[in-house]
Amino acid sequence: xxxxxxxxxxxxxxxxxxxxxxxxxxxxxxxxxxxxxxxxxxxxxxxxxxxxxxxxxxxxxxxxxxxxxxxxxxxxxxxxxxxxxxxxxxxxxxxxxxxxxxxxxxxxxxxxxxxxxxxxxxxxxxxxxxxxxxxxxxxxxxxxxxxxxxxxxxxxxxxxxxxxxxxxxxxxxxxxxxxxxxxxxxxxxxxxxxxxxxxxxxxxxxxxxxxxxxxxxxxxxxxxxxxxxxxxxxxxxxxxxxxxxxxxxxxxxxxxxxxxxxxxxxxxxxxxxxxxxxxxxxxxxxxxxxxxxxxxxxxxxxxxxxxxxxxxxxxxxxxxxxxxxxxxxxxxxxxxxxxxxxxxxxxxxxxxxxxxxx
Amino acid sequence: xxxxxxxxxxxxxxxxxxxxxxxxxxxxxxxxxxxxxxxxxxxxxxxxxxxxxxxxxxxxxxxxxxxxxxxxx
Numbered sequence: 001x002x003x004x005x006x007x008x009x010x011x012x013x014x015x016x017x018x019x020x021x022x023x024x025x026x027x028x029x030x031x032x033x034x035x036x037x038x039x040x041x042x043x044x045x046x047x048x049x050x051x052x053x054x055x056x057x058x059x060x061x062x063x064x065x066x067x068x069x070x071x072x073x074x075x076x077x078x079x080x081x082x083x084x085x086x087x088x089x090x091x092x093x094x095x096x097x098x099x100x101x102x103x104x105x106x107x108x109x110x111x112x113x114x115x116x117x118x119x120x121x122x123x124x125x126x127x128x129x130x131x132x133x134x135x136x137x138x139x140x141x142x143x144x145x146x147x148x149x150x151x152x153x154x155x156x157x158x159x160x161x162x163x164x165x166x167x168x169x170x171x172x173x174x175x176x177x178x179x180x181x182x183x184x185x186x187x188x189x190x191x192x193x194x195x196x197x198x199x200x201x202x203x204x205x206x207x208x209x210x211x212x213x214x215x216x217x218x219x220x221x222x223x224x225x226x227x228x229x230x231x232x233x234x235x236x237x238x239x240x241x242x243x244x245x246x247x248x249x250x251x252x253x254x255x256x257x258x259x260x261x262x263x264x265x266x267x268x269x270x271x272x273x274x275x276x277x278x279x280x281x282x283x284x285x286x287x288x289x290x291x292x293x294x295x296x297x298x299x300x301x302x303x304x305x306x307x308x309x310x311x312x313x314x315x316x317x318x319x320x321x322x323x324x325x326x327x328x329x330x331x332x333x334x335x336x337x338x339x340x341x342x343x344x345x346x347x348x349x350x351x352x353x354x355x356x357x358x
Numbered sequence: 359x360x361x362x363x364x365x366x367x368x369x370x371x372x373x374x375x376x377x378x379x380x381x382x383x384x385x386x387x388x389x390x391x392x393x394x395x396x397x398x399x400x401x402x403x404x405x406x407x408x409x410x411x412x413x414x415x416x417x418x419x420x421x422x423x424x425x426x427x428x429x430x431x
Contacts, residue, residue, distance in 0.1 A: 055390070056386065056387050056390050057386075057390045058390050058391070098360070098387075099360075102383060102387070154386065154390065158382070159382045159383060159386060160382075160383050160386045160387070162379075162380060162383055291407070292406070292407070
């Protein structure tokens with residue numbers, strides 16, 4: 001069991017949590033014993049069940065500690081299976097959380113939700129403004145993970161989280177795939193899971209970069225032009241991916257852009273392949289602008305290099321409202337696993353609704 | 359600091375070079391990894407991109423401290 005703090009009222013408790021650097025700087029719901037116990041009960045799991053170890057503090061993430069974060073973040077108890085899956089993904093060694101928390105790059109873990117849990121444990125928004133304000137599940141699930149990274153993982157700005165600027169997604173960064181609007185199979189199915197599974201995919205990445213393209217069904221080159229524009233945003237020379245030639249990036253297609261690509265018989269795999277080809281660039285460019293990293297091709301300066309290692313390192317999903325925009329998220333590309341995405345199945349069969357608890 | 363920890367774990371003498379802005383992070387990581395006393399020497403921040411002349415000056419200013427650290431291990 002965790003230690004208890006005492007305060008004369010909730011207002012004082014909030015100030016105490018701020019003073020102890022236990023918040024993200026915004027007000028939190030006070031994690032009283034009563035509230036936390038209800039969230040643990042709702043998870044259907046034991047409070048002392050260990051979900052993983054979170055660096056750089058190497059704190060042990062138990063169900064109870066995650067429930068504390070979920071309460072503080074303003075979650076409903078329904079969201080617990082998604083928060084737990086996100087924490088398990090962050091604790092996977094392949095996610096390199098310690099390095100991700102400590103780097104000077106701005107990277108933040110983006111939670112992508114697929115499968116029935118989008119509805120059952122949410123609803124997690126996937127349409128208009130899914131990455132913006134106004135969606136309780138998106139806002140509070142992403143925030144709960146952040147509070148775990150602060151209070152269990154020990155990621156505090158300027159001390160152990162050395163991001164030079166950070167980005168607003170470090171408060172909360174969560175959305176669902178718009179599976180019903182997508183002409184492609186759901187992302188998790190392409191990653192090897194069953195359609196009936198619910199899956200959280202976690203990717204440390206930059207803030208979303210908007211990509212505008214005015215598609216035209218009468219233009220035979222429509223899809224190719226769109227892919228070209230996406231590739232420019234995805235791995236331009238200012239990104240870590242272009243400079244490190246590593247990492248895993250995300251293309252979040254707006255449904256309209258997804259339709260334009262499907263109209264040209266593109267599949268997720270052919271989009272990945274073509275984007276990978278289009279993100280090859282001259283080595284001489286890298287040598288000129290890559291600074292210290294530009295020495296990588298000093299002994300073999302001819303030809304081009306892939307700014308993203310393989311087509312599979314380009315994740316493609318569909319989300320957002322209907323319009324001319326898609327989003328691309330470059331990433332850091334550092335650490336032993338080159339800032340990989342990690343997918344974890346959501347275990348919601350133990351979840352139980354607690355009467356009277358939102 | 360993590361590199362220093364990994365080398366120390368192999369039983370080899372090590373001194374971590376940490377810039378002053380990262381000194382607190384170094385201490386935090388050393389404690390988290392269970393080796394709070396890993397020898398470390400403070401450098402000015404930043405050191406990247408300063409050019410050879412300034413880097414050499416920094417190296418000259420800390421080399422004795424680094425050698426002393428090794429001798430004390």
